[in-house]
Amino acid sequence: MESRSPEGCTREIKEEAARLGFDACGIAPAEPIDPENRLGAWLRQGCHADMAWLERAREVRQDVRLKLEGARSVVVVAKNYYQPNQRLAEGAGRIARYAWGRDYHKVLLNPLRRLARHIGTLAPDVQTYAEVDTGPVLERAWAARAGIGWIGKNGLVVRRGLGSWFVLGAIVTTLDAAPDAPARDYCGNCRACIEACPTGAILSPRTLDARRCIAYHTIENRGAIPSPIQDRMGTWIFGCDRCQEVCPWNREVTTAAEPDFRPRDGAVSPNLEELLRLDEPQFRQRFEGSAILRAKHAGLLRNAGIALRNLSKS
Ligand code: B12
Ligand code: SF4
Ligand code: SF4
Structure with a gap:
């Protein structure tokens, strides 16, 4: 060789x-x-x-x-x-952008x-x-x-x-390949993500407290979500993008070329009441091949219930 x-x-x-x-x-x-x-x-x-x-x-x-x-x-x-912003339907929950497609x-x-x-x-x-x-x-x-x-x-x-x-x-x-130089930090004095986080989960630059993070609670938490977090979840039902939406480096970016990442029907802003009616087989069928399955049926319905309550209060 x-x-x-x-x-x-x-x-x-x-x-x-x-x-x-x-x-x-x-x-x-x-x-x-x-x-x-x-x-x-x-x-x-x-x-x-x-x-x-x-x-x-x-x-x-x-x-x-x-x-x-x-x-x-x-x-x-x-x-x-x-993927570019999509119109949010009335009575709908929000899904983090990475989970809109496959x-x-x-x-x-x-x-x-x-x-x-x-x-x-x-x-x-x-x-x-x-x-x-x-x-x-x-x-x-x-x-x-x-x-x-x-x-x-x-x-x-x-x-x-x-x-x-x-x-x-x-x-x-084990291959010996020539390394790249580490990347330079371009955050500068910006603190937009820290200030925008609805739950104060970014304790200090680069330190995230998952106990306060909406992404953690809506995706990974299998138990009850503490009420102060529930009150600040808004309509997020799977993940959270707030600390990315405000980042100036995310303002002018190109749409993914990967067709598998195109938004799937019903995965961007699903109707909350409709979600609450899904039984487990229907949940699995509707989100087959999607990262949303990670929240499990019980988790997604718990999140949808909280979002619906938050909507009725707003
Ligand atoms: C557990 C996990 C979560 C948890 C905990 C998050 C966390 N901070 O760890 C939860 C569920 C909250 C989560 C949320 C999200 N996640 Co997540 N998550 C992971 C996972 C599986 C492990 C992360 C981990 O090891 N955490 C432990 C902490 C201590 O490690 P760390 O975050 O890497 O932090 C280290 C470095 O940052 C380091 N550090 C800090 N500054 C510097 C500087 C230098 C130079 C160096 C060397 C190190 C260093 O210190 C830390 C300790 O070592 C990774 C995949 C993976 N295997 O890495 C995806 C991953 C980080 N997640 C990802 C995504 C997309 C998300 C979400 C955006 C999803 C969403 N929209 O809801 C959110 C974002 C939340 C946020 N602001 O971070 C992507 C991130 C892609 C990217 N562009 O950065 C990853 C890489 C998955 C992937 N394969 O793409 N996630
Ligand atoms: S994902 Fe949401 S809750 Fe978590 S750190 Fe970012 S803005 Fe805060
Ligand atoms: S919003 Fe973006 S540029 Fe500003 S501090 Fe956060 S990560 Fe850095």
Whole structure:
């Protein structure tokens, strides 16, 4: 097998990522990612609410070489999911933009695995580990290290030209590819996201308290939502986009090229009373292939009930 230079590998990986429809691709050296133990501090403060799975494999999250022995590089890809604002129907709930189309895990996993296979051909005996979301990889920290974008004060990775309306995937590999420079921070003095958050969940720049975050409560919380949060949820019934809607870097962005991210019927502003009438099989049928299934039938109906009460008060 012809051997390529680290720079040649990087060029090949980026060309293939673009061919596979990714909007950005960056490469970081597979060194410990969290030497300051930000993850430990965040968990100690209880900011992860009841997402106990975030406590697992903590050492691996901070050092991906424990996931893949001999790892040399982390390839991070980003895929734009932006869709222009849609008219909100009366009596409807709000769904976060990333969930308007097909579930992004399903959209990303195939091309990501193809990219991993391609990386495997660039040198002899190359190992790869690819994941979207579910693996022990601090994707935002890696995206920043790989030059995809900077971690904004709202905690999301922001890239000039794309804003923050993109999802991430990562491939850990033993391939020695030339790394990109970490991204520069362009938040400056702006604090729009911190000020706009309805529940004060952004405690300080880049520190999010999931216990206060509407996205956490509407998607991950399987129990009761505390009443002060309920009162501030407005009509969000799955996720929340407030801290992204106000970001100046999200003002002029292009619509996603990916057809799978086009809004599905009934997934942008579903009627709340109609949702409350769905039984479990109807819920599963209506949201098949959508990230909304993550909230589960009981969770979505709980959220719809709260939104309906908030609507009647407004
Ligand atoms: C758990 C989780 C959540 C939880 C908790 C959020 C949180 N802050 O962790 C909840 C349910 C609340 C959530 C909400 C959302 N999420 Co979420 N979530 C995740 C998940 C699965 C794990 C995140 C994690 O490990 N958290 C632990 C904390 C401690 O880690 P962290 O956020 O990465 O923070 C570290 C770095 O920021 C670091 N850090 C801070 N500054 C700097 C600077 C440098 C240079 C470095 C190196 C590190 C660093 O310190 C922290 C500790 O290490 C990731 C996927 C993944 N595997 O990474 C998606 C992910 C972060 N989520 C995503 C999205 C889209 C969302 C929502 C926008 C969805 C929505 N519309 O409702 C909201 C946004 C809320 C917000 N403002 O962050 C995307 C973000 C894409 C992007 N452009 O950044 C991800 C990457 C999923 C994906 N594959 O695309 N999420
Ligand atoms: S997702 Fe909503 S509740 Fe969570 S930090 Fe952003 S604005 Fe606040
Ligand atoms: S709203 Fe302002 S502070 Fe928040 S991420 Fe965007 S630029 Fe940074």
